[in-house]
Amino acid sequence: MKKKNNGLKKILYIYGGVFLLLVITCITVYSIYNKKLAEATKQSLLATEKLENIVPNDTIEDVSLQLSQSIQEALAERKENTENKVEENNVITNVPEEVDPEQQEPIQEEVKPLEFMYPVEGEIIKEFATEKLVFSETLQEWVVHNGIDIKAERTAIVKSVEEGKVIAIKNDPRYGLTVIVEHKDGYKSIYSNLLTAEFVEEGDTVEKGQTLGTIGNSAIFEIADEPHLHFELLKDEEYIDPMVHLK
Numbered sequence: 405m406k407k408k409n410n411g412l413k414k415i416l417y418i419y420g421g422v423f424l425l426l427v428i429t430c431i432t433v434y435s436i437y438n439k440k441l442a443e444a445t446k447q448s449l450l451a452t453e454k455l456e457n458i459v460p461n462d463t464i465e466d467v468s469l470q471l472s473q474s475i476q477e478a479l480a481e482r483k484e485n486t487e488n489k490v491e492e493n494n495v496i497t498n499v500p501e502e503v504d505p506e507q508q509e510p511i512q513e514e515v516k517p518l519e520f521m522y523p524v525e526g527e528i529i530k531e532f533a534t535e536k537l538v539f540s541e542t543l544q545e546w547v548v549h550n551g552i553d554i555k556a557e558r559t560a561i562v563k564s565v566e567e568g569k570v571i572a573i574k575n576d577p578r579y580g581l582t583v584i585v586e587h588k589d590g591y592k593s594i595y596s597n598l599l600t601a602e603f604v605e606e607g608d609t610v611e612k613g614q615t616l617g618t619i620g621n622s623a624i625f626e627i628a629d630e631p632h633l634h635f636e637l638l639k640d641e642e643y644i645d646p647m648v649h650l651k
Contacts, residue, residue: 518587520565520649521613523595524633526556532645542628550643551594551636558599558631560619565593565637565650570608570616573601579634580622585610594636597623 530538530553537546568587576582579596583604586592599620604610619633626634637646 518566518589519651522650523562523565523635524554524556524560526554529553529555529632534643542626551634552646553632553634555630555632556619558619561615562595562617562619562633564610564612564614564616567612568610570604570606570610573606578625583616590640592638596634
């Protein structure tokens, strides 16, 4: 019985020693951990105090805000650059192909229609008559009349009804001294019964309203009439009524 008690005591001593050793070990480890944790906290506080001494709190907040804004601006700029590149690519893609100048159709200039002015101011004393007859005081008979007679004073100035080119200055056996001006679109204007025509020469280019000559009394077929201009207008070599076109 005494031996059993001694054996039990030994076991208790052993377990007690182990337990005590474990307790001592835990206390030692806990102490070391707390010491290191305290040192780390102290270092963190010191670093924070140093940072606050160097940079104030409001500055740190501003820096943080600026950094956030800078990041947002950078992202926005990157997005804008991406969109611009896409637009540039679209522009380059949509550039029309160059047209060969030889294959390109010529640009047609706007054609201004002719507007004929009166060659001289005055009363119409004889009308255009190709499908009916008019009486000639000089010939004392009924005849056709391929133009109009405009009454005006002797030596009154006769003007070109439109721009054109003087293609003839001649003495017509019927209508006397005559100037013929060729216009575009197949028109010709004829000015007869003139006194003078020294203001122009054959081949001259004349403007609308430019002086061609003066009224006289050189038309043999109309010698009995008052001083006037015998005026004719042709379209593609056919006589047309000047009164329809004069303005």
